[in-house]
Amino acid sequence: MIVTHELPALSNGPYYGAYGGRFVPEILVPAVQELEVAYEQAQADAEFRSELDGLLQTYAGRPTPLTRARRLSDALGGGRIYLKREDLAHTGAHKINNALGQALLAKRMGKQRIVAETGAGQHGVATATACALLGLNCVVYMGTTDMERQKLNVFRMKLLGADVRGVDSGSRTLKDAINEAIRDWVANVQTTHYLLGSALGPHPYPRIVRDFQRIIGLEARQQILDAEGRLPNLLVACVGGGSNAIGLFHPFMGDPGVAMIGVEAGGTGIQDGRHAARFADPTRGRLGVLHGTRTYVLQDANGQIALTHSISAGLDYAAIGPEHAWLRDVSRASYTYATDDEALDALKRLSELEGIIPALESAHAVAEAIKRAPQMSPDDLIIINISGRGDKDMHTVAGALGVSV
C-alpha cells in the first residue's frame, strides 16, 4: 500500500507557517543579519563543509550507531525498536553536532568570544568543548537551579576552560539562562557570537541548529535502509526546544509513510501545572513570542511567561521550536508528553534490558515508545532518538528513587 498525503513545503525560515520570525531588539538586528549571510556563505563553501564533516568524524565520533533493541522489543511484544545512539557522540549528547558547526562559523566570522546558555549542561559542555578545540573564549550562563541538579556538568565545563556564570533570576532554569546570554550578547555583540543550543530563537537560529542536527536523521535513514532495506514506520524523540527531534525528523519529511512523534515533558502531570508541555496544556500553552520567535509558549492570561517543571533540565523550558509548531499544524508530526515518573521508569527499563542508560530527556522518548510499540505489528520499525547518555542524571535519578549515592 502506498500512503500518499500532501507534503508540506519545507521552509528555510524566517517563518514556518505562522511561526518563527525575528523578534529581537534593534541592537541585535545587524548581528542576526550578519549571521544569516555568514551561514549562507559557509553552507555554500565546500571547505567549510569538509572541515565540519572531518571534525564530526574524527573528533565527535560520527556516525553514531543505530542499535537494534532486541530485548526491549521482545519485552514489549510489538514493533521492532532501533535506537539512534547520540549518547555515543563525544561529550555524550547530540549537542556537539551544533556546537562544532556554530563554533566553526563564529571563527569564520572573526568572533573570538562565545556565549551560550545551558539547561541540562549538555549544550554548555558541548560548547565549552568546541571552544577548547578551536581556541575560542567561552562563557556559559546557567540557572542556579540547574547548576545544583547538574553539578557534574558544571565541573566538566570548568575543566574545559569555560567561565560558567550562575543566573539567579526568575525560575533559575533554562529560560533565565537564555535571558542572560542574550543580555551579554547585546552588550558584546561586535566581538561575540551567541551559540544558541536549540532550534529556537530569532531567525536564522532555528534553521542553523536544525541544519547542523540533520546529520542525525541523514545517518539514521541510511542505517535503517542498510539494516532492514526499508524506511521506519515511526520516529520518536523528546522535545524541549526540539533540536534532536528536528534533526532526526527533517531528512524523513519527504517520506510519507514515516510517522513522527515529539515527546514533551509532562512533569508531575498536566493538571498540576508543573510541566513543560506546551502543546498539551490548553489553557497556558498558547501562541506567543519568547526569545525572538513566535511559537507556542506556556504563559498566564496576561502574557507573562510561566514557570515550568521537568525532572529533566533539558526539557524544562516554556517555548517549543517554531518549526515543531508548524509541523504540528500541518499534521506532519504529532506531539505528546511523558511524565517525570514515566521517564524514570523508561530509564530503568532501557538500562536493565539493553545496558544503555539514557539521559532523562531521552527517557521521555523511550517512555512513548514503550506505550506505542505493543500496539504495533512486529514488522513495524521504530527509531527512538537516544539524544544523550544518562551519566549526568545519576544524582537526580538516585534522589527520585530515594537512594543516596
Next chain:
Amino acid sequence: MNRIQTTFRQLRRTGRAALMPYLTMGYPQRDSALSLVPVIAEAGADLIELGIPFSDPLADGPTIQAASQRALENGMSLKLGLAQAAALRAEGTKLPFVLMSYFNPILQFGIEHIARDASAAGIDGIIIPDLPPEEADTVQPLFRAVNLDLIFLLAPTSDAARVGIVTQRSDGFIYLVSLVGVTGMRDRLTTDLTSFVNRVRTATSKPLAIGFGISTPEQAGQVACLADGVIVGSALVKAVGEATDPVAAARSLVSALRNGMDCHGSTNADRGTPLGAFEVGGQ
C-alpha cells in the same frame, strides 16, 4: 496631531530638549504611578514613559529586571496599567504618555484591543523593544488608525540601511539607544554618541530621543545638547524603589535632571547644535 507630536513641535520652537522619565508601573507599590506621574510632570517632565512589567525583560539591566519582578508580584498587568493611565488622564494629567511593553503581553491582550484600549486610556505612543519594523506590518496600521505612535529604536550598531528603515517607519519620534548594551546606569556615556546622532539626523527630520545609561543631571545636560529628548529610566526606578518617600525622591531627581538640561544656558537653537541641523533637515 497627537500629544507627542504637539509636544516636540512646541519644544522645538523654544529650543529645549524634552525630558522623558521612565517608570515601571506597579513599582514600588501597585498604585505608585497614580501619585508619581503628576509629581514627575510638575517637576519638569515633558513626556512620560509608562513601563509595563514583563517576566523576561531581555533588553533590561538588573534595576528594571528587579522592579519588573516586584511589579508583577504587586499584580501589575497591561490591563491595570491602562486603567491607571486612564485614571491619571481623568484627574487632569496632560503630558504625553508613551507605553513601553515587550511584545508578548501585547499579543495576549490582542493587537486590535490594545490599539482601541490604549487610545481610549489616553496613551499617545507605544515602544515595543522586541518588535523591529519587519515584524510590525500587522500592528502599525492598527495603531496609526487611532493616532497611536509606534516608536522604533535605533542602536549604535545600526547601519545606514537600518537607519533608513527605522527612521521611515517610526512615528512620533525615534528612540536612540545610547550604547551597546542593556538598560541601566553607566558612569559615562559613549564618546561617539555625537556621530551616531549626526548619522541619524542626515536621514530624518523626526525628533530623536536618547535613552539607556543616562542617570545624572550632567549626563542629561550633555544629551540635551545633542538630541530632542532625554530618556531616564533606571536611575528614577532605583530612586523611587529605595526611598522611604518615593514621591519626594521622584520630584527631587526629575527637578535635578530638568535643571541639568536647562542650566547649559542658551537654547539648542542658539548654539547651532545638531538641533539646529534638525530644523534644516526638516526642509
